[in-house]
Amino acid sequence: MEPNRTLPRVAADGPLDATVTGLLADRVELLPWEATDGAMGAVDGLYTYGHPTVDAAMLDRLPGLRVVSNYGVGVDHIDVAAASARGIPVGNTPGVLDGATADMGFALLLASARRLVEGDRYARSAAFTRYDPGYMLGREVHGSTLGIVGMGRIGEKIARRALGFDMTVLYHNRRRRPDIEQTLGIAYAGFDELLAASDFVVLCVPLTETTRGLINAARLNRMKPSAVLVNIARGPVVVTDDLLDALRSGTIAAAGLDVTDPEPLPRDHPLLGLENVVISPHLGSATDRTRLRMAEGSVANLMAGLAGRPLPCPVAAPPPGPE
Numbered sequence: 001m002e003p004n005r006t007l008p009r010v011a012a013d014g015p016l017d018a019t020v021t022g023l024l025a026d027r028v029e030l031l032p033w034e035a036t037d038g039a040m041g042a043v044d045g046l047y048t049y050g051h052p053t054v055d056a057a058m059l060d061r062l063p064g065l066r067v068v069s070n071y072g073v074g075v076d077h078i079d080v081a082a083a084s085a086r087g088i089p090v091g092n093t094p095g096v097l098d099g100a101t102a103d104m105g106f107a108l109l110l111a112s113a114r115r116l117v118e119g120d121r122y123a124r125s126a127a128f129t130r131y132d133p134g135y136m137l138g139r140e141v142h143g144s145t146l147g148i149v150g151m152g153r154i155g156e157k158i159a160r161r162a163l164g165f166d167m168t169v170l171y172h173n174r175r176r177r178p179d180i181e182q183t184l185g186i187a188y189a190g191f192d193e194l195l196a197a198s199d200f201v202v203l204c205v206p207l208t209e210t211t212r213g214l215i216n217a218a219r220l221n222r223m224k225p226s227a228v229l230v231n232i233a234r235g236p237v238v239v240t241d242d243l244l245d246a247l248r249s250g251t252i253a254a255a256g257l258d259v260t261d262p263e264p265l266p267r268d269h270p271l272l273g274l275e276n277v278v279i280s281p282h283l284g285s286a287t288d289r290t291r292l293r294m295a296e297g298s299v300a301n302l303m304a305g306l307a308g309r310p311l312p313c314p315v316a317a318p319p320p321g322p323e
């Protein structure tokens with residue numbers, strides 16, 4: 001640090017969570033994100049919220065950078081390999097948000113299956129004049145088959161919830177998970193097999209170059225016409241135009257989306273006009289308790305990195321070569 005500076009300088013993407021600002025008060029000098037252009041002097045740390053991009057060019061503009069801390073688990077906006085190559089640790093907050101995100105995945109699954117949002121709109125409208133046994137029939141959740149794509153911490157939590165709903169659970173993952181197959185009694189399936197057999201498909205994968213566009217027209221065509229797709233991963237894991245076509249043409253029945261591509265969707269986007277899609281504004285981890293833990297974890301990573309200590313939750317650099 002320069003001799004005339006007392007506090008480390010941290011460029012933060014806003015708006016900052018009030019807990020984060022409280023935890024950082026008198027410990028760092030907060031700078032606007034614009035400081036990452038290098039014109040406002042030295043930057044010791046970066047603090048991000050799942051965006052904006054932290055790439056090699058930015059890291060090169062900030063030679064004194066000691067740490068990048070992300071509030072959240074997904075670090076698809078950070079070039080972790082470039083940071084590692086420069087000796088800059090990247091931290092995130094895994095673990096603390098798995099339960100909340102899995103709850104949200106299940107909420108979207110149930111809402112899409114049972115037409116909850118559509119029903120809410122109808123119940124509030126003048127069109128609702130009397131009960132009709134034939135209206136708004138949905139899809140049964142209990143006893144159906146759930147396919148989980150990505151068996152990490154969140155995928156496992158989704159599986160546990162599904163078992164409580166008497167669902168048959170299939171999963172697909174890069175690495176097979178015999179431990180979870182055994183403890184939960186769930187079955188591994190090839191990707192195509194999972195898509196064809198599932199009544200509900202929940203996406204729980206990180207966004208990487210391998211998973212970008214994973215759900216495209218060909219994949220949607222393999223799904224049942226009665227199937228529901230739930231995305232709690234990242235918007236670009238699904239090709240938006242292909243999903244739109246599939247929902248319009250009845251290739252699949254419905255979708256529950258916590259994330260979209262782009263995010264937010266333009267206000268006149270045709271997806272927003274469809275009845276068979278439920279969309280939430282990236283609320284996966286949005287509960288007070290989880291957000292508190294994310295704030296604490298991300299600040300702990302930031303302060304450790306600024307002090308030159310190992311981060312409590314470092315993100316491992318991806319191995320070189322294709323995933």
Ligand code: 8YV
Binds near residue numbers: 050282
């Ligand atoms: C965050 C998330 O709310 O952790 C993640 O990857 O998607 C969410 O929990 C988001 O990153 C914004 O901070």
